[in-house]
Amino acid sequence: MNTAYNRCISHEFPWWHLGALSPVVTRVSGPSSARGYCPGWSFYQLDAPEARFVVDSTLAAADIPRIRKSRDSVLAMLDSAAAAVPGDEWIVGQRVRLLVDQERFGDAVAAAEACDAAVWWCGLLRGFAYAAASDPSRAAHEFNTVREMHAFDVRCDWESVAPLLRPADQRAYLALSCDEQRALNERFWWLAYPLWSDVVNTRRVEHEMRRVQLLLRAALPSSELFTHTPEAGRDALHNVLIRYGWPATMVPAPSIQTANDNMLLDAGSPPSRPYAMLQYQRSRVHLAPAWRAVVDPFTATSDDWTLHEPDTLPSLRDGRKVKDREAERGFLRLNVSRERLALVLAHSVLWWPAEHFEPARPLVQLPDPQVALLRRERGVHLAVAASGADPLSYPDARYGYAPHPELPASARVNATVLLASSPSAIVAIGDTQVRVGSRAVVRGDVAVTGMDSVRTMLGVEVRSADLAGADARTRFGITIPPSLAALQKGDIALSLPVLLHGTLIDARTRSLDTVLSAMRSDDVMSGAEPLGVYWESYGMAATDSVSISVRISRVDQPSGVRRAAVNVGVANDARGTVTVQWREPTSERLTVHIDGVGGRAVGRLVLLNLSAQAPGEYLLEVDVRAADGRRASGVRRLWLR
16 A cells, blocks of 8 residues: 555565455556555545545645645635736646635636636536536536547547556557547446436546546646656556546555655665555445456446455355355455454455446445346337345445445335447336335336347446435346247247246236236245246247246255265255146136237246255256247246255
8 A cells, every 4th residue: 555666465565454465466557667556445434525525635634724725825826827828728727726626616617617728628627627516417518528629649548448447458458549449438438337327427527537637736746745757656646546536545654755765766766755555435436347348248247347345255146165256256365374364354355446436326236137028029028127125235335335324114216227239329218116125127118120139238227215325236238039020930939937926926817017026136036935937938829739848957066965965865855856847728827918919929927836945056947849849948047045
């Protein structure tokens, strides 16, 4: 966490406070100097305002009146200079900057609006002032306007998202042409959009505000605790501030000044005091998607976003070991004692993001919802069941936010489902409001005009209706199947099975609305509750002769001890299956009625008893065979706890 030349998180560096025990290298450096910056997390929310919002909050309380008085004196001189030289870019820029630092946001906006310098520079200042004044919509308009007027030779550098990427991804990005980079920039910001249901991409506004802030501060050799000259590590400093923004606190600890001088001298760089520890709050979120999602968004999974430090405790639903999960996500264990490692697991940072951002309200990762895609004559009926719990009760929330009072039982949350086929095509399919703790089932129709399936992104956002509440979201790529109109004569198909709460329906239910209102919000369940399974077959009439099989089988392997116990008869076979088979038409089973499909879609429902099955991962397979040998099947995984 110190800011001079060192290895930050080196195994050779004997730091024994928890903040230094992060198993990922966090040093941010640049080519012009040996100086680097090692940002660190503060634990939970600070009592004082963040420097992200109030620059003076990094100062000692006793110093603030003196600093503000001095700043007013400088502003008075700049006012006189602006009257004498009205078109000077430096003067108007520093006026706006110091007015923002002084929290005179209305005056900062007025000064930016009165700017008489170059058009592009005045536009940037207006965007900066509006963003500081908490008006992201007008800030976005100003930044968008300036972006379009930038000349080609500066546009690529100004719009670059390279600082927000991990090193290997930066190399891939920088190897692209300017036009290719600009195309990826738009895709990156589309995927890094905090909430698609918001009108403004506040993360992009924040990024451009940071860029302008650095232009203003770098116009002086030094400002606050930072030096903006190349030999003092300006490029490293600017990378930190672009990636992470202004820190919550800056601590110029006396104990690190001489040590950092010596480390810089040893590395052949001049000392540049003061050195400060940069602290960021854990309530900031990491919105940048994995590079693979930027390259091909429609194959993205929810794991391509990790908003907060992820849960690495051994509570994974699929039973994988913690170390396997960590290897998959690129974590690196420290070689420390078991006792010390337990402290790191409980309190320290096991993950470090490439960038982060403070949203207006807490934002956490929504657990994956269940999605049903049901084909209709001219499109697809989409149904999504998501958790309507208090967002701050989700597992990742405990890593980013301080303990909080639970929302009252009367509180409500809003759930919205969106489809996004490109950065300029984000459409809300449906929304609903439910009592906190309930399932939210959102349904809507998606038009499909062609004969082929359509790839798109699906976003689910759950937002507390309480102003003091929080938001949750997830997004991933899906493939929407073609409509029934695309079925050729003789073709048959099945939807994916839909998992239902068996206690909310019975086997003779004939209403599609009743069936879909019973959708489970996840695929993890207890065998004590009956499982309802719904699916639709296409290209077959309800009166056609068909054979149907519904089978649930365990896919993970039991342990060697359990296999031995089964062999000697002291345990049940954990690999047992549940199979239900029948032939139709039959008066013993009813079909679910579907409007507007002309008999070309048939809905079926079955209830399964899984109480005898051991916990683990299972495969649900639905198989339908016509009398003439045509066959269709649908498969879904589920977990029994």
